Amino acid sequence: MTQNPNKEQYGAYVGQLARGAGISFFGQGVGRFLNYATQITLAWMYGPAQFGAYALGITLVQMANILAQIGMDNGVVRYVAHYRTQRDAARVRGTVLVALGVPLVLSLLLTSLMFSGAGLLAERVFGQPSLEDVFKLFSISLPALTVMNMALFATQGFMNQRYTAYVQQILQPLTNLGVIVVLYFLGTQILGAAVAYIASMSIGCVAALYCLVRVFPNLVDRESPARFETRALLNASWPMTVFSFTQRANIWVAVLIVGIFATTSDVGVFNAAARTAALAALVLYAFNGILSPMISALYSEGKMQELGRLYQDVSRWVFTGGLTVFILTVVLGRELMAVFGPGFVAGWAVLVILAGGELFNSAVGPTQRVLSMTRHQKILMFATAGSAIICLGANLALVPSYGILGAAVATALATALANVVTVLYVRRLLGVWPFDRRYAKPAVAGVIAAAGVYLCRLMLPSLATVPSILVFAPLFLAGLAVALFALGLSPSDRSLLASLSKPFRRALRLGA
DSSP: OOOOOOHHHHHHHHHHHHHHHHHHHHHHHHHHHHHHHHHHHHHHHHHHHHHHHHHHHHHHHHHHHHHHHTTHHHHHHHHHHHHHHTTOHHHHHHHHHHHHHHHHHHHHHHHHHHHHTHHHIIIIISSOGGGHHHHHHHHHTHHHHHHHHHHHHHHHHTTOOHHIIIIIIIIHHHHHHHHHHHHHHTTOOHHHHHHHHHHHHHHHHHHHHHHHHHHOGGGGOTTSOOOOOHHHHHHHHHHHHHHHHHHHHHHHHHHHHHHHHSOHHHHHHHHHHHHHHGGGGHHHHHHHHHHHHHHHHHHHTTOHHHHHHHHHHHHHHHHHHHHHHHHHHHHHHHHHHHTTOGGGGGGHHHHHHHHHHHHHHHHTTTHHHHHHHTTOHHHHHHHHHHHHHHHHHHHHHHHHHHHHHHHHHHHHHHHHHHHHHHHHHHHHHHOOOSOOGGGHHHHHHHHHHHHHHHHHHHHOGGGGGSOHHHHHHHHHHHHHHHHHHHHOOOHHHHHHHHHHHHHHHHHHHHHO
């Protein structure tokens, strides 16, 4: 039995979590903004049809990237953190080298398959031969994408979130957006956007390897010993291939089936809605990076009390972020889709349905990371695989008759199912549970803030001429913050805010 953590000890955990999550949230926020701006730019420049072709190319290369990584993205975080706890530098070096080498070889093989089969895929599967060049160009980006991701995941094993934020969330998407705009004014069509993706991934790959060497100089020191636990790493990682693939497969499956049974314009509208709904996961991803090695370390040391308490607190914070995005999509769904252009407004109902699925995903917090970092990755594999199979069947049944609306319903239901199964297994295997009565506070605060926005829209019709997002989104966020403070913050909430605000207070003191 472990003892209950004292306030100082738990405060240290929250402080470490807040520092890592703050860096990650900043990077995730900038990265999501840049990626979102890229999607909007592409939608306005090329319209729904070519934007849909771009979405199909991105979907295929991301699917291939997950296969190339064979789950080692999670494995390298877990084992680097584990061996660092044991101060075993040789095994750390061996783990990182394997995690870079094996995915690189697989990515090269998959690139050759995608490039040679692009014509068959475009003509026979999607019935649009014009997609062949798009698929070929995107396939070239795969090796750089895979190596960049693996190098950055390795830095996370050292509990360092900065490099992921700098490279993956800032440098790569900013480069991508800049090159897209330049090539557009040079007269290229959607193929120019694919070339921009290749260029940005190549730059990101070089930067990620540089950052990995900075955080772990022994990697390139030939005199440093390397002990390879390849079998252990592969045994722990391969189930995560299924998990990583099926975790994202719900959206991918929907995009591909819409592309097969509908038009590329429908793909473009669905992709715009899915990208917007995915903003709900921003808080979850911000915590996942720093929380994963902490879960692995706490579980290895048998500190289940601390692990359970962190799990509950992080889950509540993630739920608050997901609820915020969901309410905004319900209140301002049409306006959010209009950002992509007039041809996308019809997808507002799709946006609301997908956001509902993301809300359910946020409600259970980092449940999937808890399973993967506590050696229960096979259960996670079966749960997400079952969800993907159901998503596939539901999409095949609904998309031919109901189009992108059917795809949204199928995707949201499959996402909810996977989360129900995983949270029940966490409860059964580890005896921890994300939910408690404190969940009611963000729910009540969200309802109060939404009601305030609704009343303002009724009482101030003169604001109809002003873009609703610019007025009512900030109003809702301000109302939510006021309501949360009025309902009261828990000690862990105050610790999180204190840790997050430290850099700003320090900057203010320096300025003074």
